[in-house]
Amino acid sequence: MRTQLCRSALFSLLAILTLAPNLQAAPACSDGDFKGVYGMIARGDIAAVPDPVFTPIIGPVIRVSRVVTDGSGHVSSTSFASYNGFVLSEDFAGTYHVNPDCTIRFDLIVPLPIIVGPDTWIPFPVPFVFLGALGEGGNDVEITIAFPPGATIRVQLHRQDNNNGDDGDEQLACATRDLAGIYQLDLYGRIISQPPLPAGPFTRSGSLTFDGQGRFSGTTFTNYNGFPSPLPEVLTGTYAVSRSCKVTMSYAFAGQDYGWTGVLTNGGRGANLLETSPEGAVIGGTLLKTR
Numbered sequence: 001m002r003t004q005l006c007r008s009a010l011f012s013l014l015a016i017l018t019l020a021p022n023l024q025a026a027p028a029c030s031d032g033d034f035k036g037v038y039g040m041i042a043r044g045d046i047a048a049v050p051d052p053v054f055t056p057i058i059g060p061v062i063r064v065s066r067v068v069t070d071g072s073g074h075v076s077s078t079s080f081a082s083y084n085g086f087v088l089s090e091d092f093a094g095t096y097h098v099n100p101d102c103t104i105r106f107d108l109i110v111p112l113p114i115i116v117g118p119d120t121w122i123p124f125p126v127p128f129v130f131l132g133a134l135g136e137g138g139n140d141v142e143i144t145i146a147f148p149p150g151a152t153i154r155v156q157l158h159r160q161d162n163n164n165g166d167d168g169d170e171q172l173a174c175a176t177r178d179l180a181g182i183y184q185l186d187l188y189g190r191i192i193s194q195p196p197l198p199a200g201p202f203t204r205s206g207s208l209t210f211d212g213q214g215r216f217s218g219t220t221f222t223n224y225n226g227f228p229s230p231l232p233e234v235l236t237g238t239y240a241v242s243r244s245c246k247v248t249m250s251y252a253f254a255g256q257d258y259g260w261t262g263v264l265t266n267g268g269r270g271a272n273l274l275e276t277s278p279e280g281a282v283i284g285g286t287l288l289k290t291r
Helices: 002-024 052-057
Strands: 035-046 059-070 074-083 086-098 103-117 120-135 140-147 151-159 180-191 200-211 215-224 233-241 246-253 256-265 270-277 281-289
Touching (some): 035 270, 052 103, 059 151, 059 180, 059 256, 059 270, 059 281, 074 103, 074 281, 086 120, 103 140, 180 215, 180 270, 200 233, 200 281, 246 270
Antiparallel strands (some): 035 151, 074 086, 103 120, 120 140, 140 151, 180 200, 180 281, 200 215, 233 246, 246 256, 256 270, 270 281
8 A cells, every 4th residue: 555655656746747847838928029019098097196287187088009119128109198188199108028927017208298278288207107917929918007196097008910020110001091991989088178068978889981091981879978969970071091000080060170089900900099179078999890
């Protein structure tokens, strides 16, 4: 009996020693897994600010960006943001590090706006830290703000799949024809001050058709501060996609001109969008190709 127990123990030990190298050789993540051109959308709320000069931006915030990473720990971003209804364009850069367990840290210097008047602001650089993890081999990244305190912001990044070369930025070449077909629209956020529209939460869903040549149309369904619009809102307008995959859209509805700005994703199968005009709203969302 003792001999059998010893043999069993020996076999178990040999099995563990055999498996140990395989366990140690499990693949690990690195900075190189986060490389290329990404479409990014960030949403959340700012409840407190590091200095009273930033008080006007307290409230909801949304940002859409084109993010470029080099696989060696450096990141840059061209973005459009709405801070509590104040819309602006920002460029910023920083560093990142991917740990072996695929968690990631971003250290960024973001120019927060000091608002001095209508359509007038002064950028003031503020250090930010975001923490999260890679998914889908680095194609998707989810992060959340860790510093400074006072904000709850969730960020999603998705790698653009027409980025296949050693230098993703050089490989990227979008055009208006890349946004073509029928797309599901999903927008939500908050109207801060856009008279005569009621202030409060806002949602818009529906279907938009893009002709690949610069015109779009579609039917959408909206809810203003808890009250659904009694009739569908039919939108028609124009759009363009730049080489760097920036999307701009414009249309008129009920006597008001509107503009959306964003970034094409998934090789044209989607886009992240932000309402950029008129000011007074924090509304953003996505397009997702149906067919």
